[in-house]
Amino acid sequence: MTTRPGPRERLLDAARDLTYTQGVHVGVDAILKQADVARRSLYQHFGGKDGLVAEVLRTTAREERYRRVMDGAGDDPRERVLAIFDELERVTTRPSFHGCRYTAAELTLTDPAHPAHAEIRTYKDGLHRLFADELTRNGHPDPSLGADQLLVLVDGTLAHAVTRPDAHPALAARAMAELILDRRPG
Amino acid sequence: MTTRPGPRERLLDAARDLTYTQGVHVGVDAILKQADVARRSLYQHFGGKDGLVAEVLRTTAREERYRRVMDGAGDDPRERVLAIFDELERVTTRPSFHGCRYTAAELTLTDPAHPAHAEIRTYKDGLHRLFADELTRNGHPDPSLGADQLLVLVDGTLAHAVTRPDAHPALAARAMAELILDRRPG
DNA sequence: TATTAGATAGAACGGTTGATCTACTGTCAA
DNA sequence: TTGACAGTAGATCAACCGTTCTATCTAATA
Numbered sequence: 264m265t266t267r268p269g270p271r272e273r274l275l276d277a278a279r280d281l282t283y284t285q286g287v288h289v290g291v292d293a294i295l296k297q298a299d300v301a302r303r304s305l306y307q308h309f310g311g312k313d314g315l316v317a318e319v320l321r322t323t324a325r326e327e328r329y330r331r332v333m334d335g336a337g338d339d340p341r342e343r344v345l346a347i348f349d350e351l352e353r354v355t356t357r358p359s360f361h362g363c364r365y366t367a368a369e370l371t372l373t374d375p376a377h378p379a380h381a382e383i384r385t386y387k388d389g390l391h392r393l394f395a396d397e398l399t400r401n402g403h404p405d406p407s408l409g410a411d412q413l414l415v416l417v418d419g420t421l422a423h424a425v426t427r428p429d430a431h432p433a434l435a436a437r438a439m440a441e442l443i444l445d446r447r448p449g
Numbered sequence: 450m451t452t453r454p455g456p457r458e459r460l461l462d463a464a465r466d467l468t469y470t471q472g473v474h475v476g477v478d479a480i481l482k483q484a485d486v487a488r489r490s491l492y493q494h495f496g497g498k499d500g501l502v503a504e505v506l507r508t509t510a511r512e513e514r515y516r517r518v519m520d521g522a523g524d525d526p527r528e529r530v531l532a533i534f535d536e537l538e539r540v541t542t543r544p545s546f547h548g549c550r551y552t553a554a555e556l557t558l559t560d561p562a563h564p565a566h567a568e569i570r571t572y573k574d575g576l577h578r579l580f581a582d583e584l585t586r587n588g589h590p591d592p593s594l595g596a597d598q599l600l601v602l603v604d605g606t607l608a609h610a611v612t613r614p615d616a617h618p619a620l621a622a623r624a625m626a627e628l629i630l631d632r633r634p635g
Numbered sequence: 636t637a638t639t640a641g642a643t644a645g646a647a648c649g650g651t652t653g654a655t656c657t658a659c660t661g662t663c664a665a
Numbered sequence: 666t667t668g669a670c671a672g673t674a675g676a677t678c679a680a681c682c683g684t685t686c687t688a689t690c691t692a693a694t695a
Contacts, residue, residue, distance in 0.1 A: 270642065286559040288474060291683060301643045312683065362556050366608050370553035373472040387612050411621040419605020422552050426573050427600075435597040442628040456672065477653060487673040498653065
């Protein structure tokens, strides 16, 4: 049989699952129960619930996921970016989709001192760099602005799809992304 | 002296303020204290906290605010829509900005049965109609798609500005809105 | 074998949550 | 004056919150 992951990993897995399906306000008891871990382990490994939540955000997919989607689309610079929105269309139409984990955490945790905010900022900055690098390689006239625009499209798609999935915001965003990509210097 | 609003209005005002600054998970006690209203009045008027939260969303600004911004921009069809993003730039750079109230409620209230979700859907559908009507008047080739795109830009701006206000997503979105508006039939 | 670190189980802490309850106060109309 | 009604004040409820605690067990190390 496969070796069971340690308590630390089980806590992260359970927290990743429950904070997404139930929200970050899910109780510690529920996380402990699903992780099948002693109460004390949580405070020993993460210092408390806040630390656990922050670590979940820090260790979740990150930009690697976007990178994988782009790499899976081949070499054509245009198709690589558009593939992101094709993937978003798939993600946002799944029944299990409940919005963007990072946006939800940002809006739910109203205390500016919560350690999660720094992780969210780091994540989105990383995405900006990923997009800007991609646009730079494609000769985009203003990669930083273009990356900001792609981020607005991604965040807008994920936010809007929660309330109006039947509007297929990913497809609407894809069409806007095409317009951005068609902008050529000069 | 001016007559003090009744308990119902005071409850709505306090809830509107506190659910935005503290989040929808703010305690009933805090709302009652700021409204200076008896506990019983809340349950008599709104049936409970859920009803109060839903009523706050139902009676908040709505599309009238967007309508006012567009009307204040004059008659030029292009300027009317772009004025929305100029206003978003002002709103999202204010220190008091804490994100979109509706998106926050949608993502924070994970119980699909919460009455707030219907109000949020009604609100965004109303915005879609407002934008679609505007685009129809301007001869846009696909007003419904255009309205969906504008909604993605608005939601994306409000969502992204919480984490990265220095990126000025409203300006990035404005440039994309220009591209949408320039699309002409044929 | 003795020691130590990590994990476990579970009671208990003080505080807060949303909700319900009784009792009292003021106002206005019949 | 009486009755109805809305609002107020505050006690009370069970449930839950995140956290801390003691105590026990296990496994690897020295």
